[in-house]
Amino acid sequence: xxxxxxxxxxxxxxxxxxWTVLAWLAGLLFFLPVVWMVLTGFKREVDAASNPPAWFFTxxxxxxxxxxxxxxxxxxxxxxxxxxMSTLLVLLLATPAAYxxxxxxxxxxxxxxxxxxxxxxxxxxxxxxxxxxxxxxxxMLDNVWTLVVLYTAMNLPLAVWMMRSFMLExxxxxxxxxxxxxxxxxxxxxxxxxxxxxxxxAATALICFIFSWNEFFLAVNLTATRAGTSxxxxxxxxxxxxxxxxxxxxAATIVSxxxxxxxxxxxxxxxxxxxxxxxx
Amino acid sequence: MTTTTTTDPDxxxxxxxxxxxxxxxxxxxxxxxxxxxxxxxxxxxQLPFLFTLYLSTQSWNALRPGSQEFIGxxxxxxxxxxxxxxxxxxxxxxxxxxxxxVSVLLGLGLAILLDRKFPGRGIVxxxxxxxxxxxxxxxxxxxxxxxxxPSYGLINGIVGGSTDWVSQYPMVAVVASLVWQWTPxxxxxxxxxxxxxxxxxxxxxxxxxxxxxxxxxxxxxxxLRPYLELGALLGAIYLVQTFDAVFTITxxxxxxxxxxxxxxxxxxTFRKFEYGEAAAAGVVVVIGTIVVATFALRLLSSxxxxxxxx
Numbered sequence: 001x002x003x004x005x006x007x008x009x010x011x012x013x014x015x016x017x018x019w020t021v022l023a024w025l026a027g028l029l030f031f032l033p034v035v036w037m038v039l040t041g042f043k044r045e046v047d048a049a050s051n052p053p054a055w056f057f058t059x060x061x062x063x064x065x066x067x068x069x070x071x072x073x074x075x076x077x078x079x080x081x082x083x084x085m086s087t088l089l090v091l092l093l094a095t096p097a098a099y100x101x102x103x104x105x106x107x108x109x110x111x112x113x114x115x116x117x118x119x120x121x122x123x124x125x126x127x128x129x130x131x132x133x134x135x136x137x138x139x140m141l142d143n144v145w146t147l148v149v150l151y152t153a154m155n156l157p158l159a160v161w162m163m164r165s166f167m168l169e170x171x172x173x174x175x176x177x178x179x180x181x182x183x184x185x186x187x188x189x190x191x192x193x194x195x196x197x198x199x200x201x202a203a204t205a206l207i208c209f210i211f212s213w214n215e216f217f218l219a220v221n222l223t224a225t226r227a228g229t230s231x232x233x234x235x236x237x238x239x240x241x242x243x244x245x246x247x248x249x250x251a252a253t254i255v256s257x258x259x260x261x262x263x264x265x266x267x268x269x270x271x272x273x274x275x276x277x278x279x280x
Numbered sequence: 281m282t283t284t285t286t287t288d289p290d291x292x293x294x295x296x297x298x299x300x301x302x303x304x305x306x307x308x309x310x311x312x313x314x315x316x317x318x319x320x321x322x323x324x325x326q327l328p329f330l331f332t333l334y335l336s337t338q339s340w341n342a343l344r345p346g347s348q349e350f351i352g353x354x355x356x357x358x359x360x361x362x363x364x365x366x367x368x369x370x371x372x373x374x375x376x377x378x379x380x381x382v383s384v385l386l387g388l389g390l391a392i393l394l395d396r397k398f399p400g401r402g403i404v405x406x407x408x409x410x411x412x413x414x415x416x417x418x419x420x421x422x423x424x425x426x427x428x429x430p431s432y433g434l435i436n437g438i439v440g441g442s443t444d445w446v447s448q449y450p451m452v453a454v455v456a457s458l459v460w461q462w463t464p465x466x467x468x469x470x471x472x473x474x475x476x477x478x479x480x481x482x483x484x485x486x487x488x489x490x491x492x493x494x495x496x497x498x499x500x501x502x503x504l505r506p507y508l509e510l511g512a513l514l515g516a517i518y519l520v521q522t523f524d525a526v527f528t529i530t531x532x533x534x535x536x537x538x539x540x541x542x543x544x545x546x547x548x549t550f551r552k553f554e555y556g557e558a559a560a561a562g563v564v565v566v567i568g569t570i571v572v573a574t575f576a577l578r579l580l581s582s583x584x585x586x587x588x589x590x
Contacts, residue, residue, distance in 0.1 A: 016396070019393060020399065023390075023393040023396075023401075023404050024404055026404075027403070027404035027405075030407060030408050030410070030463070030464070031408070031411075033419075033423070033426075033434070033460065034410050036422075036426055036427070037414075037422050040426055049432045050432060051437075052436070052437045053434055053437035093317040093320055096312075096314070096317070097313060097314045097316070097318070100310060100312075104310055106310050106314055107307070114577055115318075115321075116317075117577070118573060118577065119321055120517070121569060121572075121573035121577075122329075122573065123520065123541075123565050123566065123569055125521065125541070125542040125546065125562060125565060126332055126545075127325065127328035127332060127562070128546075128549065129332060129549055129555060129559055129562065130328040130329075130331035130332050130559075133331075134328070149324065150324070153321060153324035156317060156320065156321055157321070160317060210413070213415070216416065216417045216524045217523045217524070217542070220527075221546070221550065231415060231417035234417050235417065235421075243425060245425055245432075248421060248425060248426075249422065251418075252414075252418035252422055253418075255418060256414045256415045259413050259415065263412070263413035264406055264413075267405065267409060270468065
């Protein structure tokens with residue numbers, strides 16, 4: 001693998017073919033567990049637990065049907081609510097903050113930027129207990145809004161960094177020209193800034209959504225049946241009545257689907273967002 | 281959670297955008313858009329941590345109501361002399377370091393494979409990033425039950441035999457599932473770096489008679505260094521907090537072979553209800569993370585300078 005370093009961007013001849021095959025094999029290998037998950041979701045429980053594992057079987061929809069029979073919907077809705085609301089809140093807070101850290105920077109913008117990211121670097125487990133006690137005292141255990149607030153805090157630093165890097169790309173000349181023409185700040189923001197950073201806004205939203213949708217640690221400790229999110233549903237599946245592999249895989253497929261689809265569609269933006277805009 | 285604002289002292293004092301010296305009113309007008317986010321971040325992340333500091337000085341087991349009292353640093357003594365916690369610390373380091381190192385190396389290899397034009401490159405990239413997008417809890421359950429299961433799991437189905445992967449190789453089992461999830465992330469970052477590399481430099485190296493291996497070690501690797509470091513640090517920040525995989529695949533076991541700090545603190549809080557000890561352990565974790573985070577911030581600082589220089 002290490003000797004592929006040559007600058008052969010256009011694979012030529014036999015060597016090129018070998019690397020192409022290797023790349024395909026690697027891709028398929030990494031994708032195999034996902035295929036297995038989806039396939040197993042379409043098996044009868046008998047086929048799912050067969051020894052050795054069955055590659056060929058008659059597909060059935062029992063697994064998926066049972067997942068919805070077991071009231072997946074409320075959990076999906078909780079996930080949707082927590083993810084969408086926190087994402088909106090993050091964008092509302094992060095966009096003006098990013099503006100104040102890039103276009104018209106405040107005095108200590110560097111320090112502020114580092115403060116934001118430092119909150120992300122410290123383990124959430126260290127703050128879990130006080131958060132738990134506080135939420136308990138406020139009577140907000142097992143409440144979706146608790147998750148909304150915490151997910152907002154969790155994603156805010158990343159969003160500020162991302163939005164800032166997108167705003168840095170707005171040409172200064174454009175903003176100055178607008179000011180010269182007598183456009184007010186709000187008009188400048190709406191007419192010039194927002195259209196340019198809109199793709200960045202979408203990428204930021206996507207990443208906040210992914211992290212909220214997948215979050216488990218806070219959800220498992222702060223919610224129960226009423227506000228439980230999709231990962232909580234998955235865990236409850238196992239402990240309550242033993243293992244039904246096909247059903248489990250069907251459920252895992254359903255709850256993973258929104259993020260997988262979103263990620264497939266927005267691959268390019270993902271890279272930039274995940275590296276916090278530091279790497280382009 | 282704590283403020284570690286280690287900006288580089290010798291960084292240029294020049295603000296990246298327009299330098300002006302605004303008056304008081306203007307300064308507040310500039311700060312206004314920033315304040316909601318700043319206040320929110322301070323309230324939701326810093327205050328709980330202060331509360332953790334306070335709790336860490338209390339002897340408080342929630343199963344014995346009214347038992348709460350101030351005991352100074354005794355919890356820290358307990359935590360630091362506790363064999364369970366030391367084991368958890370070692371496990372955290374092993375788990376984080378091995379997952380990060382393996383996924384960076386694999387990510388580098390895959391990025392190099394994908395840095396060429398070949399039929400179906402877009403499809404292969406899509407296949408490769410999918411593990412990162414699968415919900416971590418779904419992934420953990422999938423690995424434990426559908427892949428590692430000794431009698432009907434996928435691995436034994438392919439390689440044969442009836443190895444019980446999770447109980448015989450617990451740490452490897454957890455790390456493998458994390459590597460599967462995080463390699464795509466590393467690949468994406470490194471690929472972004474590779475595609476920014478100028479072809480002229482590579483061409484020049486070839487004209488000067490450098491072989492592929494020389495070009496790679498002398499030119500590409502040094503150029504990729506910040507990308508590799510960034511991937512490793514971001515990976516470390518997330519992986520040090522690994523909870524889903526441990527909670528699901530091994531429950532920290534067998535014994536405490538895979539109990540990492542987040543899982544141990546979770547057990548102390550919600551199974552043993554030793555609030556004081558859990559808080560002290562949390563503070564210790566934070567101190568450990570600050571050390572790592574300082575390196576991360578320094579790296580980001582240097583990326584900033586690259587940004588300024590452009």
